[in-house]
Amino acid sequence: MENKQLNIFIDRLTNSIENKDLVKLVISKKRQNSSDLKKISASIVTLNSGTKLKFVYTHDTKDITKNYDFAEGINKIKHSITNEFFNVDLFTKTENISLISSKKGKIRLITKEPTFFTIESLNHDKIKKRYIKAEGNIYLKELGITKPNGEVFHKKIDKFKQINRYVELLAPKLEELNFKDEIHIVDMGSGKGYLTFALYDYLKNELSKDIYMTGVEYREGLVNTCNEISKKANFNNLRFVQGTIEKTNIDRINVLIALHACDTATDEAIYRGIKADASLIVCAPCCHKQVRMDMSIENELNQIVKHGILKERQAEIITDTLRAMIMEMHGYRTNIFEFISTEHTPKNLMIVGKKSTISDSERKEYQEQIESIKKLFGLKEHYLEKLLKS
Ligand SMILES: C[S@@+](CC[C@H](N)C(=O)[O-])C[C@H]1O[C@@H](n2cnc3c(N)ncnc32)[C@H](O)[C@@H]1O
Structure with a gap:
């Protein structure tokens, strides 16, 4: 079995392992009853000898555990799904992917919403890592997330998880940039x-980074309150x-x-990042009114806009797709993913662009693709394009 779906699956598996985003993988449904091996499960584990793939082979009466280096483990998985088993389910933080083979050799690849959005732990001890501690935390108390004794208010648990998840995601991306001197974050x-507050706290106090951070906000009351809290917490920069x-x-x-900045405010933020030649641009879009209002479809896709909710979702996808493509066109290698489960917030997409280089031919290709998407959806201009032209 050597086929496109298998290759896509192996690519996604490799990415999830490299990004430490794999939660678990389960190989099941034996092709032949040649042994009492029922299924194989794999997950990432950190041992003294390094980070490995831990395989658990489940037999009728016993489980056998073996640890492999990533490359060897991936080869073993490929071998098992090609020769020994029909099904394999990959659970990552961002998606669930199943590769299902039939007896006739047909292969289907099915992608679904993720079941798990955080990895319990990469370590054997299963202690969940909290990036931001609640105990003795001045700003969390002032912001009403924790009680004076450091306990998180029950109704603020989601917010607390969101804060930790956000730091968990962003801190490694900042570390990857390998800044040698001051880092200016806006x-x-x-x-x-x-x-x-949380990102500043983690970067400054846990990672000892030389950072200067500025929050920009047009509501004066919030600005004053935040400055007071910053002073109380001794966050000098x-x-x-x-x-x-x-x-x-x-x-x-x-x-x-820019997290959940409303509608075109996200475009304004991306624009500021591109203009300032920022090394990293991170935004979580909020509402998407501009494209929804300007979209005028006059082809077979017009069935989509007949239904308000589908038009809204389509507009969200087009808005963020074009944002990512425009960022790519300006030399940002861009990823879009769900940064937290929808049970915590429905506005859970994150766009991350890392400054890189782009050739003239790639730029031209992006420009052409942007134009054809806009034409397809009857869109004259994306707001971000307008800003970049000004
Ligand atoms: C939904 S809140 C998100 C706040 C914060 N980023 C978070 O994720 O918790 C959006 C904030 O952006 C501010 N905002 C929206 N458009 C803005 C603009 N053009 N300039 C400055 N602030 C803006 C709003 O006042 C609001 O406080």
């Missing part, structure tokens, strides 16, 4: 500053300024963040 539309995303004057932006 959080556009910082709101109450939950995530701004974290400040909040009152102003708009588009116009606030910021000298240096190495990393630009």
Whole structure:
């Protein structure tokens, strides 16, 4: 069995292992009854000898555990699904993927929403890592997430998980950039500053990074409150300024963040990041009104816009697809993924662009693809394009 679906599956598996995003993999449904082996499960484990793939071979009456290096483990998985078993289910933090083979040799690849959105632990001890500690945390108390004794309020548990998940995701991306000196981070539309405080705290106090962070927010009351909390927490290099995303004057932006900035405010933030030549742009879009209102489909896709909810979802997809493509066109290698389960927030997409280089021919190709998508959906201009032209 050597086929396109298998190759796609192995690519996705390899990525999930390399990104430590694999939760578990289960190989099942034996092709022949040649032994009492029922299924094979695999997960990532950290041992003294390094990070490995842990295989558990489940037999009728016993389980046998073996650890392999990643490359060897991937080869074993490929061999098992090609020769020994019909089905394999891969569970990652961002998706579930099943590869199902039939007796006649047909193969189907099915992708579904993720069942698990965090890995319990990469270690044997199964202690869940919290990036931000609740105990003795001044800003979490001031923001109403924790009680004075450090216990998280029951109704704030989701917010606390979201804060940790966000730091868990962003901290390695910042570390990858390998900044040698000061890092200037701007959080556009910082709101109450939950995530701004948490990221600053982790980078400064856990990773000892030389960071300067600014939250930009147009609601003055929030800016004042956040500055007071920052002072109480002794966060000397974290400040909040009152102003708009588009116009606030910021000298240096190495990393630009915009989480749930409304509608085109996300475009304004991306625009600021591109213009400042930021090394990293991270945004979680909020509502997507501009494309929804400007879209005018006059081809067979018009059935989509007949239904309000489908039009809305389609507009979200087109908005964020074009954002990512425009970022790519400006040299940002871009990823879009769900950063937290929908049970915690429905606005859970994250767009991450890392500054790289792009050839003239790639840029031209992106431009052509952007134009054809816009034509297909009857869209004259994406707001981000308009900003970049100005
Ligand atoms: C939904 S809140 C998100 C707050 C925060 N980023 C978070 O994720 O917790 C969006 C914030 O962005 C601010 N905002 C929206 N558009 C803005 C703009 N153009 N300039 C400055 N702030 C803006 C709003 O006032 C609001 O506080």
